[in-house]
Amino acid sequence: MIEVSKQANLPTQFGDFKIQSFREKKTFGNETYVLEHLVLRTTEIPEIPLVRVHSECLTGDALLSLKCDCGGELHAALQRIAKEQGMLIYLRQEGRGIGLFNKVNAYALQDTGLDTIEANLALGFQEDERDYKIVQFIFDYYKLRQIRLLTNNPAKIKAFESMIALQREPIIVECNAHNAHYLEVKKTKMGHLL
Template sequence: MIEISNEANLPTQFGKFKIRAFREIKSNQTLEHLVIKTQDLPQNPLVRVHSECLTGDALLSLKCDCGSELHIALQRIQKEQGMVIYLRQEGRGIGLFNKVNAYALQDTGLDTVEANLALGFKDDERDYNVVKFIFDFYKLTHIRLLTNNPSKIKIFETMIKLEREPILTECNQHNAHYLAIKKEKMGHLL
């Protein structure tokens, strides 16, 4: 079941947006996702499906590229018209507690994929079913998907007509290995 909030104004450092929450109620959990969008959506909007990363998005961690991707997406969407679908699926779906445990394993030399596997998870535990609901809610039929993740492209191509647009961030000494693993083990288009 999915509940939908009212729409509200959201002025940000990136510009003025509209915001709406989608409460996804599953048998074992409730997740509250967000859509941050421009006032108007063109026929082929720029869309970023972004999974929550508290450490990158809010704390501006240098260990990943998440916060930078979110900021680039908001800047581009403000300019080109579109939306960010912000999914509450921390740590590729393993949750904040397990993500911190994965970080600790990474501190011992494991990479991001190996750490998730060592904790008993798949390399990516995310579920994108709510995204189809959001596409339908906004009557989207064709998007420009802002991503480097081939798995997202494959999943979303079953939901909507799309063109992929890259989202490239700065590499630093703290995330260079992380980005290399995303490219080598997860096939990201970097």
């Protein structure tokens, strides 16, 4: 079951948005848990909006970690969406779907020399555990038929092509000494279009 919140105004440093939350109850094994996803959208949505589906990264998005490109991509996406009109779908699927606790454990393994994929596998997870079913619900809720998808991730392109007509728009942020290897792994092992 998915619950949808009311809409509210959200002025940001990138521009003014409307904000709305989508509460999803999921079952994993014997446990049921709640994920509260977020949509930030411009007041006007063009026929073919610019859309970023961004997976939560507390360390990158809120703490501005230099280990990844997540915070930079989030900020770049919000700047472009405010200017070109569209929406950001913020999925609460931390650490490619393994959760914050496990992500920190993966970070500890990365400190020993494993890359992000090797660390996830060592913890018993797949390289990417995300589930995009909620995105279809959000596309339908806003009656989107075609989007300009802001991504470098071929797995997202493949997942969303089955949901909606799309054209890909690249999102490139600067590399630094702390995330260079991370970006190389995304490019060589995950096929990211960097």
